[in-house]
Amino acid sequence: MKITLTVNDEKREVETSPTTRLLDILRDDLHFTGTKEGCGKGECGACTVIMNGKLVSSCLVLALQADGAEILTIEGLSKGDQLHPVQEAYIETGAVQCGFCTPGMILASKSLLDRIPDPDEQQIKRGLSGNICRCTGYTKIIEAVKLSARKLAGKGGEEDE
Amino acid sequence: MSKRIIGKDFKKVDARDKVTGKALYTRDIYFDDMLYMKVKRAPFPHAYLRKLNTDKAESLAGVVKIITAEDYPDLNKYGLIYKDQPVLIGIGEKMHYMGDPLAIVIAETEETAKRACELIEVEVEELEVVTDPLQALKKDAPVIHEELSGLLTDRLDKKLNPANILCDHYLEKGNVEEGFARADKIFEREYKTQHIDQLPLQSEAGVGLYDEDTGTVKIWAATQWLHDTQADVAQSLGLPKEKIRIIQPTIGGAFGKKEDISVHIHLALAILATKRPVKFSYTRKGSMITQSKRHPLIIRHKTGVANDGFLTAWQTEVIGDVGAYASSSPAVVHKGLYHCTGPYNVANVRGVSYAVYTNNTFTGAMRGFGTAQMAFSYDSQMDLMAAELGIDPAHFRLQNAYEIGSSTPNGQILTRSVNVRKTIKEVLAMTEGGK
Numbered sequence: 001m002k003i004t005l006t007v008n009d010e011k012r013e014v015e016t017s018p019t020t021r022l023l024d025i026l027r028d029d030l031h032f033t034g035t036k037e038g039c040g041k042g043e044c045g046a047c048t049v050i051m052n053g054k055l056v057s058s059c060l061v062l063a064l065q066a067d068g069a070e071i072l073t074i075e076g077l078s079k080g081d082q083l084h085p086v087q088e089a090y091i092e093t094g095a096v097q098c099g100f101c102t103p104g105m106i107l108a109s110k111s112l113l114d115r116i117p118d119p120d121e122q123q124i125k126r127g128l129s130g131n132i133c134r135c136t137g138y139t140k141i142i143e144a145v146k147l148s149a150r151k152l153a154g155k156g157g158e159e160d161e
Numbered sequence: 162m163s164k165r166i167i168g169k170d171f172k173k174v175d176a177r178d179k180v181t182g183k184a185l186y187t188r189d190i191y192f193d194d195m196l197y198m199k200v201k202r203a204p205f206p207h208a209y210l211r212k213l214n215t216d217k218a219e220s221l222a223g224v225v226k227i228i229t230a231e232d233y234p235d236l237n238k239y240g241l242i243y244k245d246q247p248v249l250i251g252i253g254e255k256m257h258y259m260g261d262p263l264a265i266v267i268a269e270t271e272e273t274a275k276r277a278c279e280l281i282e283v284e285v286e287e288l289e290v291v292t293d294p295l296q297a298l299k300k301d302a303p304v305i306h307e308e309l310s311g312l313l314t315d316r317l318d319k320k321l322n323p324a325n326i327l328c329d330h331y332l333e334k335g336n337v338e339e340g341f342a343r344a345d346k347i348f349e350r351e352y353k354t355q356h357i358d359q360l361p362l363q364s365e366a367g368v369g370l371y372d373e374d375t376g377t378v379k380i381w382a383a384t385q386w387l388h389d390t391q392a393d394v395a396q397s398l399g400l401p402k403e404k405i406r407i408i409q410p411t412i413g414g415a416f417g418k419k420e421d422i423s424v425h426i427h428l429a430l431a432i433l434a435t436k437r438p439v440k441f442s443y444t445r446k447g448s449m450i451t452q453s454k455r456h457p458l459i460i461r462h463k464t465g466v467a468n469d470g471f472l473t474a475w476q477t478e479v480i481g482d483v484g485a486y487a488s489s490s491p492a493v494v495h496k497g498l499y500h501c502t503g504p505y506n507v508a509n510v511r512g513v514s515y516a517v518y519t520n521n522t523f524t525g526a527m528r529g530f531g532t533a534q535m536a537f538s539y540d541s542q543m544d545l546m547a548a549e550l551g552i553d554p555a556h557f558r559l560q561n562a563y564e565i566g567s568s569t570p571n572g573q574i575l576t577r578s579v580n581v582r583k584t585i586k587e588v589l590a591m592t593e594g595g596k
Contacts, residue, residue, distance in 0.1 A: 033186075033188070035182070036186070036363070038364075046362055074180075075181065077181075087180040098362070098363070099178075102180055106180060132362065133362070134414050134416070
């Protein structure tokens with residue numbers, strides 16, 4: 001079967017099967033390999049992408065469900081060489097270690113900040129509750145989200161660190 | 162300008178690649194004409210393999226090749242410290258845990274390889290399963306490995322079953338009998354810990370190809386021991402080391418779990434058999450069943466304390482659950498034993514540790530290498546003793562804590578960087594305990 005989806009503002013057609021996961025379409029067919037597989041069961045959030053404006057685990061979305069959808073992956077977040085403020089914040093706070101959770105974590109952070117521009121710590125924790133990180137212990141990640149909020153509000157944030 | 166680095170903030174060199182999704186982890190590497198593989202694992206944790214029928218699997222469209230032990234009768238066992246792990250279980254041989262490999266399936270797609278694995282028919286003769294190391298130590302316990310371990314010492318307690326013991330280690334400092342004789346109170350307690358999966362977010366994966374020009378197998382796969390992995394793959398296949406090249410892509414976490422061989426040897430076999438690029442990815446479930454865990458330890462402490470609050474003697478017995486294969490067990494269980502008194506001065510110490518085979522998934526390295534389990538036990542012992550003696554646990558620790566010149570259970574004299582007393586004092590100052 002053939003499906004059509006828009007990934008990072010580009011329309012793509014993919015020949016696939018009904019049981020293929022969106023995760024595999026993104027990685028194997030379209031080579032957006034920034035989307036990772038951690039568990040394949042919707043538990044860890046490594047495969048998180050934004051579909052039609054909503055955060056989803058792409059391992060739990062089947063090809064048919066993705067037909068006609070608009071998808072944002074980590075590759076679509078930066079514009080050319082210009083990193084998204086959330087990406088900058090993750091680098092500056094040291095929130096990146098092995099990096100395997102990072103694409104999903106950044107997209108979950110962006111999604112949270114789109115809804116709540118100035119989240120408190122509880123809201124950050126709830127916003128990232130679908131994403132597991134095994135390296136950092138989350139402290140730096142929470143700092144990164146706070147710095148992202150300041151950056152997005154136009155406050156730069158560097159002087160606060 | 163100062164060249165000092167420690168204490169300064171630097172941006173991680175590969176952070177930009179990681180926040181943009183450009184960093185290449187193993188599974189992100191693709192080759193044209195690439196095949197996929199899966200491994201058929203044991204259906205029962207302790208059994209003889211009697212029959213293996215791959216006919217149905219081989220006739221599935223898209224299956225390229227199925228490899229069994231029959232195809233490679235001369236493969237050598239592998240392992241980090243003691244080579245007891247087989248590459249493939251042959252007919253008449255024994256499987257020792259649920260991760261034991263029976264066949265390698267290579268196919269055009271991953272889905273086909275997985276379905277073909279399910280079509281392989283296996284007949285086994287089930288044996289009694291041993292999951293408790295205390296049972297394994299008994300004389301009448303089922304024997305897990307048919308060969309006696311080459312690591313056993315002459316000192317091994319004759320009451321134990323040597324067949325299921327991988328190794329034994331001993332510790333002797335001062336005179337423990339005299340120490341207990343001087344004690345006013347003696348405490349004996351047993352502590353137990355459980356299996357823990359290191360759970361790096363990236364499960365094991367490898368991708369590789371055959372380089373025709375050099376006759377080399379090139380493998381991209383995460384490992385924590387690049388050169389040991391290369392050497393172990395080569396010796397297991399009977400090839401010179403220079404014919405195996407291991408390339409380290411970005412690693413998605415390891416925490417000790419990626420010290421052991423995982424995909425590497427099976428992937429090399431698939432590449433050699435097909436001369437095509439091959440990718441091999443473990444599922445999370447496969448990773449959990451097949452690869453190492455933190456050791457469950459049974460720790461028995463006997464501690465003597467004088468009325469003045471000083472420790473006079475400490476005796477420890479450690480029993481570590483090795484699971485089916487040695488992995489890092491000889492070092493992890495031994496290291497746990499060496500830390501038996503924690504950071505506390507004891508002049509008289511005696512210890513013994515046993516690393517014991519069971520049919521559980523094998524145990525290996527994980528953050529601390531046996532010391533995390535031991536820390537739980539010795540500090541619980543200190544707390545329980547302080548409570549029974551009616552003394553403040555912090556001050557009990559402070560009184561007995563290491564300082565410059567202290568000696569560890571294995572006799573090492575500490576000459577620098579001994580900050581435990583300072584740490585306890587600072588913690589006390591920061592908390593209400595400092596009142």
